[in-house]
Amino acid sequence: MKSHTHYLWFNTKRRQEIIDITDEVAKQVEVSEVREGMVLVSAMHISASVFVNDHESGLWEDILKWLEGTIAPWDPPRYRHNETGEDNAAAHLRSLTIGHEVIVPITAGKWDGQRKKRVIIKVLGE
Amino acid sequence: MKSHTHYLWFNTKRRQEIIDITDEVAKQVEVSEVREGMVLVSAMHISASVFVNDHESGLWEDILKWLEGTIAPWDPPRYRHNETGEDNAAAHLRSLTIGHEVIVPITAGKWDGQRKKRVIIKVLGE
């Protein structure tokens, strides 16, 4: 079995923002030389999320607005977590909603997600 | 390591519907001849979700109603994504909530989920 691990760092400027890391992931899949397998992309902070979605600026605005308006308003005083001195309880709840990691299939050396299929079932093991 | 990949297509009739693919997944696990491993079931469209839950018609109605009433109403004009000509921003937000993929343990050649245990911890690697 092949295994390849790579870490990403970011300098984020705002309290909440979306960063497209698709190219980084695709590059690491290539570097790994894995032909059949999976790539796990996981946030190392529990107030962050990793997700698969369109790179479309209107949708990104929709997502940020929806997180604030529907899922969990930032508003620190509404949360007990605030009493610890941290003001990011909403970021934790948003991360619980969107998810902490994604796992993407690799088939024939490529991230297997761009084609016109509905669902992929990929079994790995012995 | 064994690897087996299979794609599913669907003809969906409504804007939003739930399809049970359990039998398809179980079949592909069998075809793969994997005894110890994992099966990844991942949507290829980012306006779709894959989830594990009961096959119970009342609950399915509850889920669809909840997605519309609580998570994200369809209502295209409320979303910026609508300006691109697409009307499915709500489907994107619903998919972010429910999740894009699931990964299920395989133990002794079977989808390891039907038994009366609370949590399974499965480690794979070298």
Next chain:
Amino acid sequence: MKSHTHYLWFNTKRRQEIIDITDEVAKQVEVSEVREGMVLVSAMHISASVFVNDHESGLWEDILKWLEGTIAPWDPPRYRHNETGEDNAAAHLRSLTIGHEVIVPITAGKWDGQRKKRVIIKVLGE
């Protein structure tokens, strides 16, 4: 490839509660002797969730309150699933939101999550 499977049981006292299983998972990673790989931690009940987050009592209260107040109130009569005699439709919807399982990278024999990095990309396969 190495594979190691372990099951956890719990005696839960309340309708909804949070249990920290980090030590159990870390122990099983050690027992597995896997140096490079992934650990899947998956709920065997579809009314339960597995998630990665802080062990902080204020935040735990915030999460439980948020699930009841924002995501899905318990209130059985509001759900069709209730007609089957089960009263836990809300638990299903909450589990759909938070997620049914997590998958965590293992690097150099340890759960790779405590360090000051933002995102890990881990590729496994052949």
